[in-house]
Amino acid sequence: MRQCACIDTLYTELPWEKRFQAAKNDGFESVEFWDWRNHDLDCTRTSAEKAKIKISGFNGDADFSLIDPKQKEKYLDFLQQSIAVAKKIGAESVTIHSNALGPNGVVVHYYTELSNTVKLCSMYDTLLVCAKLAEESGIQINLEALNIITDHVGNFLQHTQMAAEITRLIHSPKLKILYDIYHMQLNEGSICDTLHKYHDQIGHIHVADVPGRHEPGTGEIHYIKIFQCLKSLQYKGRIGYELFPKTHTQEAVKAIMSYWNLPDAVPNQEPG
Template sequence: MIFQKSACIETLYTELPFLERFRTAKADGFDFVEFWSWTDKDLAAVRAAADAAGVGISGFNGDAELSLIDSAQKTAYKAFLRRSLDAAMEIGAMSVTVHSNGLGEGGRVLCPYDDLSDAVKLCTMFDTLKIAAEWAETCGVRINLEPLNVTTDHPGNFLRHTRTAAELTRLIGSPYLKVLYDVYHMQLNEGSLCDHIRAYADQFGHIHVADAPGRHEPGTGEIRYPAVFAALEQAGYRGLIGYELFPKTDTKTAVRAIMAD
């Protein structure tokens, strides 16, 4: 099976003005694009650029600097996530991505909440995600919960394992709440990629791809992506593959490697 591809235009095509990246990504063979934040974007211009290019928008981040595990931020978190779902509907995006901790510049974890137990963090997440899943069903916009690596890019992040994320989404049981399985993050945190795919692929709403170490295009690191893609296909995954990676040399070279997958 050839999966449809989504280009993260925050990391690819950075040599171009943002709105030009939609057309170029489509011309290079991507079916969708995705990006990180939405509050710094002109949403009408984003929708127009995507429509003109004939490319879909797979999603963007829905929680900004707010934390899903901090009960003191629960009201503010839900209010912002609601706005994010509205923004997704405005531009026709398929999903929004959420995380356990608030993230700052460069993905820095703003607070690890070492004073809170895992039980408190998980229960706080569950309560908010259960409500958010009902909103997502009404909006027709999926929410994807993403574990992040804590070894390299996001030290202090709470949600770090596929199993924890997938068990949360299974408990809530909504088709509009799934896991964003980032192969790069999970290689750094837990390994055993194909075993985790076989166990939890039914909960995957989106896949992110980058090689490790380095977070560059496939073929630059240790991950055997043909085996990963085969495991996804055999496990029944039928969603998108998002390429959230930093080109080792330049976008043109990275895109050649991506399209060769």
């Protein structure tokens, strides 16, 4: 397992170009972020190279929705732009979603006028092409389900089962799911059972506690057991810390590393 820092939520007290070195100094193997359109791409690549830290990825869809059959061409056009950006800056993956997301992750359109059948078939149809683009480019694509309880009301893709069964059917080594523990604790729970069922489809994992979306140990999720579960499953991918520090970044990093330093280490205090 490799540790990845989301530098749109961590190290925000620093200028963009300094976040890469800060993450490297704290022991992260890679960084990720949200919307590539918000950042200077040359600066991003240069900063990562200077810090000798990898760029895991970023969001690849933005303004368009997988579940809208009328947006298929526009969705794929933008995804191709995102893939080109990934190559430009040396990123290894892009993350995609069922619905277009606006500021603060607000779902732009609920598509109540479309049936679930149309939404699901449209998503599957477009993902077939996404998988082909991923294979041709060598850039991993990760499909992420989101919580509809707190952050993304109206999002269509809500559960791990739907996301993982679709990627299994498409059966591409370059199309997997992003399993976000924070989102899925809110939507479905049963984290360890879910990991056992679908670990073969997981391309990336996000970590944050519930409630608050802060670092592990600040909420109700028993991350000790979850990390033990991942180790038992021999998960080899990245764990991205997409979380908002409860106080400041350095305290959050201390909590993160307390779960990580030794293979079977247990922090001094278990999560509440």
